[in-house]
Amino acid sequence: MTDASPAGPSASKPAAKNKYDYTNGPPPLSINMAWCKACNICIALCPKQVFEPDRDGKPIQARAEDCNQCTICWVHCPDLAITSNYK
């Protein structure tokens, strides 16, 4: 298993509750803070409550280990500021 590859269902850690394991790789999402306008859509639509607003209202990945790459945040980002590192 390479260091950054997403751990699939057949990974060696069956106890992981998520489809992806972020302990060795990059965080689940990349957020371009220069393009983000703090519209709150990703924070409100995320079903796993991964994001928390920082003091400007922009999202930070507070619970990154809960992210299951459902694509809702970057599909609904109006400023193209979120990209996934895994999908």
Next chain:
Amino acid sequence: MATAVKQRSDVILDYIRPRKKFPSVWCAGCGNGIVMSALIRAIEKAGYSKDGIAMLSGIGCSSRMPIYFDVSALHTTHGRALGFATGVKFARPELKVIVITGDGDALAIGGNHFIHACRRNIDITAILLNNYIYGMTGGQGSPTTPSEAFSTTTPYGNVEKHFEPCDLAAAAGATFVGRTTVYHAPQMEKLLGDAMAHRGFSLVEVVSNCHTYFGRLNRQGDAVSMINHFKEQSVPVAKSRKMSPEELEGKIVTGKLHEVDKTEFCDEYQRVVDAVQGRN
């Protein structure tokens, strides 16, 4: 290790001009950006080259979209985008012509161009971003502002009836008509792909949120509450066929509403040219 592997979410950055104009001109949370990212993913999935696409728009918030795309773009006069697009398609039939237009641009100022483009059934994909109001100029009532809704020109509620763009296009002769909302981004991506693959005039109406004017004047809250409102109000087209007109009052029917096969304008014109020149 840096992410050397290219991810699917990164294709958005291949089709825009990131050093040019970003962050975009729209308000925070505007649905136009959601449509832009869905359109990029639909284009990438269909595999069209950047040189093979011409993107046209008129004037308005939504019509700012082509300037962000790294494709051939034409920013035209108010309401006349479909007229210009007819010329582009007629001169260069091999191009994939996409028109981004708004509700005021397509239905008020360019109403005649809209119905005549539908009537000709020329191979253009028109994407109508319907936010129920003139957002760029300060929130005036547009042809799609619902009855009794508030805008800066209807401060006591709109007394007019509103246009249904999808019904209008289907009646005028468009051969592909679909409707979706900005909440349904995966459905929008698929619908835009189907519309671009369709040969003939295709209209996709995307119900978008203008929380800055429409949401504020009609007490629908911010971008998130408007998008969640679309989620609650929308009905899939299969389910809507079993519902009565009273139940469908105020609902947004989403999906592919109308698709027929008719001869396309450029094909028909080429057939006439060949016949007159005695080639067949």
